[in-house]
Amino acid sequence: MSEADYRIGLVHATMNSVQPILNAFQVHVPQVTLVNFMDESLIFELNETGIVTKGMARRLLNLVEKAVMSGVDGILLTCSSFTPVVAEIRHLFDVPMLSADLSMLEKAVEMGSRIGVIATVEAAGPTTATILEKISLEKQKDVVVKTVVIPEAFKELQNGNRTKHDELIHREVQELSNDCDVILFAQFSMARALETLDITTIPILTSPEISVKSIVAEISKKEINV
Known part of the structure; x- marks a missing residue:
């Protein structure tokens, strides 16, 4: 099977x-077929509770099951707040499954020891920081993580004010640039803010590009091992 035949399920919150x-x-693999699965109530509930409840995890699992039943070759979850759930459920399915940000976080630990994290969803900041610390332990590398959460930016984006959303993120980029080696945008929805950023003095990582390349690589790897 070539990349042009890949069918990838995207699970959104x-x-x-x-x-x-x-x-x-x-941009990177326009030849693949994408199938989207959505439950937007998950992000609204997450913003209210601040944690991923068992009920939310079950609903996410149901979305993944629908994706698998549709015949996808791989699954990518696009909300970083639910990354821990992926580790808990991926063994239940035979297709490769990746979280939104894991590959990006691994790359960040490789790039620097002072890592800045910017999130716009309350739960995404602590989740990202925890995973970064876990990765650093596995790689036996000391890192310092500085996390900034700006929920007002997410609200602006929800209300259609993309310019204000980007401006709020740019402000935090300037602050973190003074004492970080690399900055992460914790969520897919933040990637647009990098496109509107005029000047940056340190690397800024966003997960869409890295995730796309990673899920395609995982599918290819499984084919070779079959």
């Missing part, structure tokens, strides 16, 4: 993640 990942696929 917010509409704000959809266009960034579609754009990334269009």
Whole structure:
């Protein structure tokens, strides 16, 4: 099977993640077929609870099951707040499954020891920081993670004020650039803010591009091992 025959399921918890990942696929592997599965109530509930509940995890699992039943070759979850759930459920399915940000976080640990994290969803900041610390332990590398959460930016994006969303993120980029080696945008929905950023003095990582390349690589790897 060639990449042109790949069918990839995208599991979303917010509409704000959809266009960034579609754009990334269009740029890097436009030949694949994408199938989208959405439950936007997940992000609203997450913003209310601040944690991923068992009920939310079950609903996410149902979305993944629908994707698998549709015949996809791989699955990519596009909301970083649900990354821990992926580790808990991926063994239940035979197709490769990746979280939104794991590959990006691994790359960040390789690039620097002072890592800045910017998130716009409350739960995404601590989740990202925890995973970074876990990766650093596995790689036996000391890192310092500085996390900034700006929920007002997410609200602006939800209300269609993309310019204000980007401006709020740019402000934090300037602050973190003073004492970080690399900065991460924790969510797919934030990737657009990098496109509107005029000047940056340190690397800024966003997960759409890295995730696209990673899920395609995972599917290819499985084919070779079959």
